[in-house]
Amino acid sequence: MKDVLMNTYNRLPVTFVKGEGMYLHDDQGKSYFDAIAGIAVCSLGHAHPAISRAICQQAEQLVHTSNLYGVARQQQLGEQLTALAGMDRVFFSNSGAEANEAAIKLARLHGHKRGIDNPVILVMEESFHGRTMATLTATGNRKVQAGFEPLVQGFARVPYGDLEALRTAAGNLKNIVAVLVEPVQGEGGVNIPPADYLPGIRALCDEHDWLMMLDEIQTGMGRTGTAFAFQQHDLVPDVMTLAKALGNGVPIGACLARGKAAELFAPGNHGSTFGGNPLACAAGLAVVEEMKRENLWQRAAEAGEKLHQALATALHDQEGIREIRSAGLMLGIELDRPCGELVGMALEQGLLINVTADSVVRLLPPLIITDEQIGELTRLLAQLISDFLERVQ
Ligand SMILES: *Cc1c(COP(=O)(O)O)cnc(C)c1O
Numbered sequence: 001m002k003d004v005l006m007n008t009y010n011r012l013p014v015t016f017v018k019g020e021g022m023y024l025h026d027d028q029g030k031s032y033f034d035a036i037a038g039i040a041v042c043s044l045g046h047a048h049p050a051i052s053r054a055i056c057q058q059a060e061q062l063v064h065t066s067n068l069y070g071v072a073r074q075q076q077l078g079e080q081l082t083a084l085a086g087m088d089r090v091f092f093s094n095s096g097a098e099a100n101e102a103a104i105k106l107a108r109l110h111g112h113k114r115g116i117d118n119p120v121i122l123v124m125e126e127s128f129h130g131r132t133m134a135t136l137t138a139t140g141n142r143k144v145q146a147g148f149e150p151l152v153q154g155f156a157r158v159p160y161g162d163l164e165a166l167r168t169a170a171g172n173l174k175n176i177v178a179v180l181v182e183p184v185q186g187e188g189g190v191n192i193p194p195a196d197y198l199p200g201i202r203a204l205c206d207e208h209d210w211l212m213m214l215d216e217i218q219t220g221m222g223r224t225g226t227a228f229a230f231q232q233h234d235l236v237p238d239v240m241t242l243a244k245a246l247g248n249g250v251p252i253g254a255c256l257a258r259g260k261a262a263e264l265f266a267p268g269n270h271g272s273t274f275g276g277n278p279l280a281c282a283a284g285l286a287v288v289e290e291m292k293r294e295n296l297w298q299r300a301a302e303a304g305e306k307l308h309q310a311l312a313t314a315l316h317d318q319e320g321i322r323e324i325r326s327a328g329l330m331l332g333i334e335l336d337r338p339c340g341e342l343v344g345m346a347l348e349q350g351l352l353i354n355v356t357a358d359s360v361v362r363l364l365p366p367l368i369i370t371d372e373q374i375g376e377l378t379r380l381l382a383q384l385i386s387d388f389l390e391r392v393q
Pocket of ligand 1: 097100187
């Protein structure tokens with residue numbers, strides 16, 4: 001095969017041609033249990049009839065007009081999302097990184113409005129926020145940044161889950177304007193902060209007039225058991241970004257804002273040719289409607305608990321398991337050794353999983369997973385992990 005595609009991915013040797021709910025089928029006719037859902041994107045499963053119908057109907061009517069004009073679907077999706085989140089306004093983008101770019105620009109506007117010429121955004125170690133220049137700078141992973149220096153100015157980094165480190169930064173840096181943080185770190189290894197972390201950040205932001213900006217690109221849209229992860233606490237952020245599951249595979253991102261943060265942008269400050277076009281918003285609307293109708297975040301909470309318990313039981317006597325962590329259907333099994341090899345082993349067995357942070361098996365199954373499928377996934381995965389741990393010392 002000619003190398004026409006830029007060399008940016010280590011792709012697995014499989015090509016899918018069809019999807020159906022929890023399953024994918026490859027071009028050789030083999031079926032796979034999908035426990036990664038296109039990286040937390042296809043939360044309603046593959047080829048969901050209601051989503052496919054909404055996309056087809058919209059495509060037959062109107063795909064794109066640009067933001068020079070009113071876009072009814074964008075308005076409707078904006079109303080749904082702001083109501084669901086208890087926030088005021090939304091800007092639509094085409095990806096997660098772009099949603100975070102909007103958030104970063106809001107933080108800087110907020111800073112300049114406060115008279116701070118060189119505003120700083122606090123970001124976390126082990127974080128992931130995207131691959132554009134500003135978002136890779138915000139990302140706490142040297143591998144993502146290496147080779148792309150000079151990085152963007154105006155970020156300072158502290159350890160994740162550590163309120164004391166944030167308080168120290170507040171004392172040392174006078175030009176902080178915002179905190180950008182994931183409620184649960186995804187790429188960083190399914191890292192769950194202490195329960196007082198987000199409330200503590202909220203209090204610090206209120207005290208210092210910083211914007212609390214949550215990157216819910218992976219945790220949002222029901223993944224962790226509530227529509228948005230922050231809803232498991234008694235707080236609302238100033239800014240929240242979404243993408244991944246918002247279109248169930250149709251590219252769409254969103255940056256929501258509340259209160260004064262929602263009033264920062266003025267015409268000319270920001271924009272996107274494609275952002276929030278009728279097709280993407282029709283998909284987003286169908287996703288929100290379906291998730292509400294099926295009470296899918298509730299399902300994510302229950303199914304996540306069941307899957308966690310089932311895996312804990314199945315792996316109980318297995319040496320080499322450090323910890324199982326979960327927030328709804330965002331689940332990480334940390335091993336005591338690098339385990340990237342498990343991805344290929346699972347593929348051979350017809351199971352799609354992911355390994356992140358070298359030694360964490362990450363599961364992000366569609367939220368429509370049934371109890372029976374939880375059993376199927378547990379059996380397959382527990383067997384694979386014990387085979388792996390016996391073979392690879
Ligand atoms: C995936 C992800 C992003 C980047 O989203 P893209 O659509 O790939 O640009 C940003 N933040 C988090 C937490 C993510 O999981």
